[in-house]
Amino acid sequence: MTVNTKNDRDFIKTADEAVDMYHSKREELIPILMRVNQQLGYIPKEAMEHISSRMHIPQSHLYSVASFYHMFSTQETGRHIIKFCESAPCHVAGGREVFEALKEALSLEPGDTTEDGKWTLMTTSCLGVCAVGPVMMVDEDIYGNISPNQIPDILAKYE
Ligand code: FES
Numbered sequence: 001m002t003v004n005t006k007n008d009r010d011f012i013k014t015a016d017e018a019v020d021m022y023h024s025k026r027e028e029l030i031p032i033l034m035r036v037n038q039q040l041g042y043i044p045k046e047a048m049e050h051i052s053s054r055m056h057i058p059q060s061h062l063y064s065v066a067s068f069y070h071m072f073s074t075q076e077t078g079r080h081i082i083k084f085c086e087s088a089p090c091h092v093a094g095g096r097e098v099f100e101a102l103k104e105a106l107s108l109e110p111g112d113t114t115e116d117g118k119w120t121l122m123t124t125s126c127l128g129v130c131a132v133g134p135v136m137m138v139d140e141d142i143y144g145n146i147s148p149n150q151i152p153d154i155l156a157k158y159e
Helices: 010-023 026-040 044-053 059-068 088-106 146-155
Strands: 080-085 121-126 135-137 141-144
Touching: 010 026, 010 044, 010 088, 026 044, 026 059, 080 088, 088 121, 088 146
Parallel strands: 080 121
Antiparallel strands: 080 135, 135 141
16 A cells, blocks of 8 residues: 555546657557656556557557566556565575565565555566575665665665
8 A cells, every 4th residue: 555646637647648759659659658657656557548548559458568577567656666586596595584584674565565655565587687696676776695684774775
């Protein structure tokens, strides 16, 4: 549960701006979705409905595109998004213990957002820096070789 500061009208306006920016071209669907995701932090269902209707693309197709790419979210997210690598190399490097510490520090399960809207916790597959596992991303920042006792300091950077 997060604090929602935008309403349906904002969602539709943002979707309109993105569709207009790319002249409703179907081949520009990814940049259109990216723009909405960047502006709102995720792609709300109201924006999906509007894009679907303006571009004559079935919503099912929009959702399948959005779920295919990691960079899109269709769920409202917190101001900071943590993506924790759950692939095997990070797992065997101690990722499980770090992830437990992270869940405990945030009182969150993967996919959830804190009540104050600050944090969303997600898991991800390999981030491509396995040599420094365990690895997690906070927004655009990558942290490697993390141990459970580093979690409070990492989170504190985003106060
Ligand atoms: S397995 Fe975690 S970054 Fe590759």
